[in-house]
Amino acid sequence: MHNYKKSSEQINSSEPLIKSPLKLLKEIKDDFIASRELSWRLFHRNISAQYRHSLLGFIWIFVPALVTAGIWTLLKSSNIINIAEPEIPYPVFVLIGTLLWKCFAESLSTPINSFLGAKNMLAKIDFPREALLISGLGSVLFNSIIRFIIIVIVMAFSPISFSSSILLFPLAIFALILLGTSIGTLLVPVGVLYHDVSRVLGFAVQFWFYLTPIVYPKPFNGFVAKLTELNPVTPILTTGRAWLTGTGELMTVQFGLIAFASLLIFFSGWVIIKLTLPHLIERISN
Amino acid sequence: MNNDTLVKVNNISKKFCRDFKTSLWYGLTDICKEVLGIRKNDELRKHDFYAVRNVNFNISRGECVGIIGPNGAGKSTLLKMLIGLLKPETGHISVKGRVCALIQLTAGFNTLLTGRENIYIKGAILGMSKKEVDLKIDEIIDFAEIRDSIDSPVQTYSSGMVARLGFSIAVHTEPDVLVIDEVLAVGDAGFRNKCFAKIKQICENAAVIFISHNIHSVNRICDRVILMDQGKVIHEYDDIATGIEKYLELFRQIKPKIEQKSHIDVEAIHINDSELEKQSSVKFGDSLKISVNGFSNKDAEVEIRLYFLSLNLENLAVVSSSADKQQLLIKDQEKFNFSVEVPKVMLGVEKAYITMQISDKMSGERVYQNYAMTMLTITDHHEPFFSPNICEGKWS
Numbered sequence: 001m002h003n004y005k006k007s008s009e010q011i012n013s014s015e016p017l018i019k020s021p022l023k024l025l026k027e028i029k030d031d032f033i034a035s036r037e038l039s040w041r042l043f044h045r046n047i048s049a050q051y052r053h054s055l056l057g058f059i060w061i062f063v064p065a066l067v068t069a070g071i072w073t074l075l076k077s078s079n080i081i082n083i084a085e086p087e088i089p090y091p092v093f094v095l096i097g098t099l100l101w102k103c104f105a106e107s108l109s110t111p112i113n114s115f116l117g118a119k120n121m122l123a124k125i126d127f128p129r130e131a132l133l134i135s136g137l138g139s140v141l142f143n144s145i146i147r148f149i150i151i152v153i154v155m156a157f158s159p160i161s162f163s164s165s166i167l168l169f170p171l172a173i174f175a176l177i178l179l180g181t182s183i184g185t186l187l188v189p190v191g192v193l194y195h196d197v198s199r200v201l202g203f204a205v206q207f208w209f210y211l212t213p214i215v216y217p218k219p220f221n222g223f224v225a226k227l228t229e230l231n232p233v234t235p236i237l238t239t240g241r242a243w244l245t246g247t248g249e250l251m252t253v254q255f256g257l258i259a260f261a262s263l264l265i266f267f268s269g270w271v272i273i274k275l276t277l278p279h280l281i282e283r284i285s286n
Numbered sequence: 287m288n289n290d291t292l293v294k295v296n297n298i299s300k301k302f303c304r305d306f307k308t309s310l311w312y313g314l315t316d317i318c319k320e321v322l323g324i325r326k327n328d329e330l331r332k333h334d335f336y337a338v339r340n341v342n343f344n345i346s347r348g349e350c351v352g353i354i355g356p357n358g359a360g361k362s363t364l365l366k367m368l369i370g371l372l373k374p375e376t377g378h379i380s381v382k383g384r385v386c387a388l389i390q391l392t393a394g395f396n397t398l399l400t401g402r403e404n405i406y407i408k409g410a411i412l413g414m415s416k417k418e419v420d421l422k423i424d425e426i427i428d429f430a431e432i433r434d435s436i437d438s439p440v441q442t443y444s445s446g447m448v449a450r451l452g453f454s455i456a457v458h459t460e461p462d463v464l465v466i467d468e469v470l471a472v473g474d475a476g477f478r479n480k481c482f483a484k485i486k487q488i489c490e491n492a493a494v495i496f497i498s499h500n501i502h503s504v505n506r507i508c509d510r511v512i513l514m515d516q517g518k519v520i521h522e523y524d525d526i527a528t529g530i531e532k533y534l535e536l537f538r539q540i541k542p543k544i545e546q547k548s549h550i551d552v553e554a555i556h557i558n559d560s561e562l563e564k565q566s567s568v569k570f571g572d573s574l575k576i577s578v579n580g581f582s583n584k585d586a587e588v589e590i591r592l593y594f595l596s597l598n599l600e601n602l603a604v605v606s607s608s609a610d611k612q613q614l615l616i617k618d619q620e621k622f623n624f625s626v627e628v629p630k631v632m633l634g635v636e637k638a639y640i641t642m643q644i645s646d647k648m649s650g651e652r653v654y655q656n657y658a659m660t661m662l663t664i665t666d667h668h669e670p671f672f673s674p675n676i677c678e679g680k681w682s
Contacts, residue, residue: 010370010380010381010382010385011378011379011380011381012367012368012370012373012374012378012379012380012381013373013374013377013378013379014325014373014374014375014376014377014378015325015378016319016320016323016324016325017320018320018321018322018323019323034413037410037415037416038410038411040410041406041407041410041411042407042410045396045399045403045407048399048403049396049398049399052398052399052439053398120390120393121393121394121411123371124371124387124389124390124393124394125371125387125389125393125394125411125412126369126370126371126385126387127394127411127412127413189317190314193310193313193314193317194310194314272321275317275320275321276317276320276321278370278371278372278373279313279316279317279320279373280313280317281371281372282302282313282372282373283309283310283312283313
């Protein structure tokens with residue numbers, strides 16, 4: 001039963017919805033259709049409100065990555081840290097890595113933040129909640145497009161020559177966003193109840209950053225090599241960087257498997273949110 | 287059209303948990319059960335209590351139903367289940383058509399954006415398409431009376447303006463079921479009147495559910511009331527006056543207790559020469575005569591006070607024998623008969639309760655009280671220029 005649906009009978013029953021999967025799927029489909037307009041509005045609202053109180057505006061989307069890349073380049077060039085030389089100039093290597101990482105990290109935290117930020121609305125109004133997920137995804141995509149433009153500009157000014165595989169590069173950005181969003185979506189139900197989840201996520205992302213070959217090329221032996229091997233971000237990020245620059249290891253099989261798994265996780269997360277939201281609202285509205 | 291039942295509430299229950307940490311834990315177990323498809327049992331766990339218990343009712347198109355009851359009666363919880371925010375523990379609710387709830391008018395606004403942008407966003411949240419909003423935006427702005435500042439950020443609005451905008455958007459969604467929870471206190475008197483008129487208008491072609499502690503508002507717009515207390519529906523009343531009466535009876539226990547050893551017995555009270563009944567009426571500006579007969583067991587001087595109370599039990603006016611410098615003497619083992627005439631009834635309300643109090647002037651003790659003894663309807667009512675708090679009465 002939803003206020004955004006016109007002229008059909010809506011039933012709010014105590015029966016668990018998962019016992020009637022067809023009904024559940026139909027509701028998810030209906031909600032998705034009903035949420036399109038609202039998703040667009042919320043997306044528009046997020047983007048325009050985000051920079052209304054800011055002088056630098058969109059610059060904030062890529063400045064942090066630029067600064068991070070600058071610091072790592074400085075550390076490396078002054079020999080404070082010893083990192084294996086990648087096949088392309090190190091500053092370009094790090095900058096591409098951090099910009100790609102930001103796409104992932106942002107999509108990881110966005111679902112929970114969207115739901116927590118809309119807490120008041122969730123507790124008071126019945127609306128297609130999928131819109132929160134979709135508009136969040138929209139913001140991530142929007143910011144990622146800006147990062148993509150920066151990457152293209154950086155590439156144009158670097159000595160690296162463009163290869164045809166560069167056309168595949170956007171796929172890597174999509175896969176990173178999909179992976180981040182799928183994990184983030186799965187965490188929403190527990191994350192809305194317990195704020196511990198977003199706290200843990202906050203610093204887990206920092207460790208994750210170091211365990212991903214972003215500021216260093218993918219290692220081939222040692223303990224860290226094992227960890228980076230298990231890390232689902234590694235294949236996507238390294239493959240993406242290889243597509244872009246034309247050099248480096250391609251891990252297309254893992255890439256495909258992870259992207260497919262992310263898709264599955266994302267849809268199950270979506271269903272779980274749909275099932276659990278009434279319970280979450282009950283606990284946050286007290 | 288009128289026999290079209292829009293809301294069917296069937297044996298609904300909802301429990302809540304008093305302890306917040308435990309509540310979060312129950313929430314976690316509930317979501318696991320929901321995902322695994324295990325039905326929640328309706329046993330009470332530790333710290334749980336029923337906020338709503340086995341509630342049934344139906345509402346048809348064209349009806350405006352008031353839900354009244356003391357704080358914690360479960361009204362708001364029931365409403366949240368009606369609009370689909372909460373899932374009931376038992377039973378089911380079916381609602382036909384578009385539901386619109388006026389719960390928190392400002393929810394969903396982004397204060398950084400302009401009023402116009404917010405109309406589109408809130409409209410989308412409430413299920414209106416861009417086309418629909420385009421068609422109605424002028425009406426919405428005019429109804430909210432904020433045309434001058436519609437393109438300024440909402441953070442520059444006064445709280446009344448924000449609430450007006452929220453109300454205006456919500457009522458323009460053309461709901462089939464409109465749910466209102468204590469939000470009509472917004473804006474000034476003029477805007478409130480406009481809100482009532484709008485709700486009345488919506489009510490012609492929709493089912494309206496109105497939750498309020500303001501008995502005046504309930505009396506003004508509802509056709510029927512449902513009285514709730516401690517999660518249960520006590521009764522449904524087609525007659526608003528009886529419903530309100532029963533509602534107020536729930537508070538009777540808070541009235542001051544009368545001394546056991548009262549030395550007077552009141553035998554009869556007359557209002558305009560007819561015996562006291564639950565309802566009485568008087569024409570605006572006419573005189574009102576109230577008399578009391580009784581028997582005394584003591585020589586004493588008494589003071590009689592008549593209080594006129596609003597339906598919300600606020601004091602509107604008082605007639606006092608002391609204020610009118612009357613010495614009312616009663617004698618041991620003798621009958622007494624006092625009466626007072628208020629020459630002109632000029633109350634600012636259409637309905638008022640009358641309470642009679644008799645106290646001993648020597649000891650100051652209250653010896654008799656008849657709380658809200660009658661509901662006085664003032665016919666031909668119009669707004670008085672001035673309604674005095676202390677009315678002069680002619681005593682005899």
